[in-house]
Amino acid sequence: MTFEGFPDEGLVFYEGLEADNSKTYWTRHKGDYDAYVRKPLLAMLEELEAEFGSAKVFRPYRDVRFSNDKTPYKTHQGAVVVQEGRGAGAWYVQISAEGLHVAGGAWRLESDQVDRFRRAVADDVQGSRLEQEVGRLSSAGFEIRGDRLSRVPSGYAADAPRVELLKHKALHASRSWEPTDWLHERRALDEVRTAWRELQTLNAWLADNVGATSKEPRRR
Template identity: 50%
Template sequence: MTRVAAPAKIGTMTFTGFPDAAFEFYEGLEADNSKAYWQDHKAIYETAVKGPLTALLDELEPEFGQAKVFRPHRDVRFSADKSPYKTQQGAFLGTVVGVAGHYLAVDANGLLAGGGFRAHGTDQTKRMRAAVDSPAGAELERLVIDLRAAGFEIAGEQVATTPRGFAKDHPRIELLRHKELMALKRFGAPAWVSTTRARSEVEKAWRALGPINAWFAEHVGPSTQIGRPRR
């Protein structure tokens, strides 16, 4: 892969791609998830990861909504895993706040783009399942099939058995098991990821998610609750 030098100052950048150093940084972090590693390589994180990502998001915001860059530090208060840092840098752009949007991440494996519905309350999961059980569910099923054919994988927390109130032989039982539903495209680290083509590939992926995001906006809506969905 051709290396691209990232400008040193964040906030005044034009996106030119993600350099190899971004993925190498996370390879090292996976091997040594420590404060010492982070401090020793912080300049690489700033110029090779955060800088290009911020520049890319600045260029994508007008079409896809306001961006939020996630903190690189893990919340370890309630986790048995006390590793202090996330092994990827993620960001979210919401077209419909609290319902659906677009996700982008950089890690040791390369670049990932995705989107869809991330549940924030049981009420959202309930409305999604009701819509899946209705004639509108056939449209979601078709959208999922189309996204898989386009190279997306379908993700999102789901129950292993049949959700309450539905028959185990329901024609859309696979969708009903989902508490939330997202579509992800893993680009990896091909040569173009270090060029401006990375922007057009992300745009293409996110535009393909437009119909499914619209479905969730229409049939799910924001949550009025706090907390994660239950079965």
């Protein structure tokens, strides 16, 4: 498939879903979702696969079992590319009525991964590399986020180098674009590709220094 942009009808679909998040609306407009959201996203991911790897497209349905919010459908469509065999570090893309969103990094780390992350941050060489990369991404317009402690983690001094990074339990960088004309053109693919390339160094650092968890998968 060749990516030609995200049609405006896809954004209109999500505007309608935000106003009426019901099975009735979804059933009536599922053809719009398939044609104007899912199909162009799959086309984009197919063109990115050779460079970044195969993507997982998330289900459009919300898991409401443990949520007070029982609305059944997500008001965005996202996809993620995980570094095969590398553990931590992934690329993400999302389309919604708010526009286009891209991100990279680690959204959730298990306790053994958090321990390795903090040891690497405390290391003068690896910690400085991450600090420089986070600073570069921030200067380039990426927002740096991730779950973090309000206090310095146990075992580290309050005046430790890179103490703010030590507080992180996850770390990712993201960038968003509001709806604009180029979203409906091939330029959207170029913007995602360029952003994902910008995030390669962060993902490589996470893969090299954090890696995969040795813990059993969580069960609910």
